[in-house]
Amino acid sequence: MSTAARHIRRVVAAACGVALAVTLTACAGGSGEASGDGGTTDIRFIQEWPVADGFWIPWLVAKDQGFYEEAGLNVDIMTPPNTSATMQYLGTQQADLAFTTSVDIVTARSQGVPVVGIGTYGTNNNWGLMTTSGEPIKPDELSGKLIGTYNDAWSNAQLSIMLGSVGKTINDVTLVTADSSTVPLLVDGKVDAITGITNAEGSELQSLGKDYSISYSKDYGAPDAPVLMLAGNSQWLDEHPDAASAFMTATIRGLNWARQNPDKAVDIFMAAYPDAQSLDFTTLQWEATSALFGDAGVEVTADDLKQSPETWQSLVDVAVTYGLIDQSIPVSDLYTNSALGE
Structure with a gap:
């Protein structure tokens, strides 16, 4: 794990x-x-x-x-x-x-x-959407995207808040649930973005030699807690x-x-x-x-x-x-x- x-x-x-x-x-x-x-x-x-x-x-x-x-x-x-x-x-x-x-x-x-x-x-809240592209992905760019995430209410809530900030819902994306880590899904190109925090998924990506960008949920209405x-x-x-x-x-x-x-x-x-x-x-x-x-x-x-x-x-x-x-x-x-x- x-x-x-x-x-x-x-x-x-x-x-x-x-x-x-x-x-x-x-x-x-x-x-x-x-x-x-x-x-x-x-x-x-x-x-x-x-x-x-x-x-x-x-x-x-x-x-x-x-x-x-x-x-x-x-x-x-x-x-x-x-x-x-x-x-x-x-x-x-x-x-x-x-x-x-x-x-x-x-x-x-x-x-x-x-x-x-x-x-x-x-x-602060260091949770967000991570990609290996040069620019952070924005909520208004998520329609139809594959998002690697976890089967928990808090991840779903933060993602829903981000989508809601641009008039979208969770139904506008396709969730791919990870059993262990979302990082392999992103590294293997199976999803367009993943949910995570900088000092967990972010550090894991870096340890694999992957640069990443992040769009923080706190910048789109989520509590900065x-x-x-x-x-x-x-x-x-x-x-x-x-x-x-x-x-x-x-x-x-x-x-x-x-x-x-x-x-x-x-x-x-x-x-x-x-x-x-x-x-x-x-x-x-x-x-x-x-x-x-x-x-x-x-x-x-x-x-x-x-x-x-x-x-x-x-x-x-x-x-x-x-x-x-x-x-x-x-x-x-x-x-x-x-x-x-x-």
Whole structure:
């Protein structure tokens, strides 16, 4: 399974799993206990996918360089057993914190799962339509085109928004669904364009020696909200505010170290997960991911990861309009900036 497929298809997998998380919450065996030996605090940090990818680099660095230990934390970077387990683990207190997506949080919370966003991972929506031609393809050029995509509601919603901005609908294109990654469909000339994000499909294309252009959905009416997020179990956050703050501080420290030392950061990832993906892919993926936080020479601060009610409201509105959730939910239920020094 390619990294490219993981982060877009993750949405539909989570939507299938959050209902189970609601059921399990009442009977969860985990106590959410977070006290370790020697005055340290144990944190169970569940990831978004069963296979490691370059997005994990900031916390791998923070652990490798001892930043968590210096903050009094013992962080267990947990790999979920399947694609729908992240919200289940977090919602049932089998994990304390999670790496997930903004849409996962919206869909989970709409079904009563006690999870909230605690920090953004990147500053904007980097999803769009990719081609290997020199110029980005525009929505008004899509009629009759073959589009490689994934079988999830969020990809369909963003594509529908782009088409709607020029008076077209999803019925004006032909969708070709990828089981794993859309990239081979484009490389093999089976489609005219693919859906994806710059630091997944984009990096995969580059690792194959393919230049690509992208038409961003945010430029055609889609919410400019980060795709990826850090999240926490609401009860755990209430009970361990200092540990949550220490985790975010140390993670930001790891992020800055990795941005300043990209080659060493990639080496740390490859040493931890040598079989997850290629060195070229990881190098390009971290370069593209790092760019989501701004210029390399500018230090990322807690303020850069803070969430806004306006961004969350835009996600809720789209989620309702395109059927990702049944009805609107208060944005105050979806996030907290407390761990970032609100």
